[in-house]
């Protein structure tokens with residue numbers, strides 16, 4: 001089978017498109033003929049070795065797959081060949097065949113395209129957890145949204161603007177064309193943080209008042225010094241990623257304003273009622289709402305896709321066509 005093999009941690013040049021043998025499923029496993037693999041920021045972190053260096057090299061990365069079941073193991077009862085499924089796994093989706101435990105496989109709702117399902121399967125669940133499960137966003141609140149045109153960020157924006165009650169969203173991005181997408185989705189204020197200091201811009205917009213009730217920040221880095229200048233006293237600050245780098249945070253600077261700092265990961269939610277509701281919501285959304293179109297790269301361009309994402313040239317969801 002064709003696969004994108006990563007020779008070592010490091011730059012995208014470490015990818016090789018190779019021909020390797022697929023693995024037959026064990027008793028509790030399923031083999032999927034992969035049509036699309038999803039790309040997320042953690043794929044970049046895995047490749048760079050930011051999340052630890054535990055892989056046996058070389059390996060086939062990739063954490064999201066959509067495809068058709070090819071074979072099932074002898075003890076698998078819930079699936080059969082020919083079904084359309086998605087799988088969220090630790091590695092292996094950047095290949096023609098993925099063999100994965102059956103408990104990590106989910107059916108795709110009738111009538112939903114696989115590449116579009118990948119836009120929502122993880123990112124809308126994360127968005128729902130951020131907005132409701134963790135952020136508990138209230139009617140009328142103003143939200144500062146970093147990476148508003150990104151995979152997770154755009155889901156958050158859609159969720160707030162299509163389901164929220166009178167919420168204002170201040171959307172941040174590094175490119176005007178990405179802010180156009182945010183505007184089209186209903187963002188109330190759109191700021192290009194590469195062209196202007198977003199703190200000064202927000203203060204100018206609101207007569208020097210700190211109006212942000214809650215900031216949703218998947219960036220970290222320098223923004224850790226900035227957000228607190230626009231979050232109101234008693235406001236909330238969700239930190240859910242470190243795209244801009246890991247920086248120390250002066251917690252005491254925030255205690256002065258009683259800002260609640262809320263680090264977030266979806267992992268502890270898995271298995272909880274809050275997570276179950278988020279997944280159910282995502283399923284309802286993909287079958288009833290107008291869905292976004294992903295940007296598609298062929299497997300041969302996996303390096304370019306990751307490089308584009310790493311350097312802020314992508315928007316929405318990126319999928320890899322196998």
Ligand SMILES: NC(=O)c1ccc[n+]([C@@H]2O[C@H](COP(=O)([O-])OP(=O)(O)OC[C@H]3O[C@@H](n4cnc5c(N)ncnc54)[C@H](OP(=O)(O)O)[C@@H]3O)[C@@H](O)[C@H]2O)c1
Nearest residue numbers: 040041147150151152173174218241242244264265266312
């Ligand atoms: N905690 C969790 O459980 C969880 C789960 C899923 C995802 N996440 C996090 O959610 C965040 C978004 O992930 P995603 O997959 O949806 O990625 P993404 O937002 O689609 O892509 C990354 C975007 O980050 C922005 N960015 C801001 N500062 C940047 C910098 N210094 N260098 C490069 N890009 C920068 C760029 O958008 P602009 O140019 O528009 O700013 C870029 O397009 C990540 O931090 C990820 O780790 C967390």
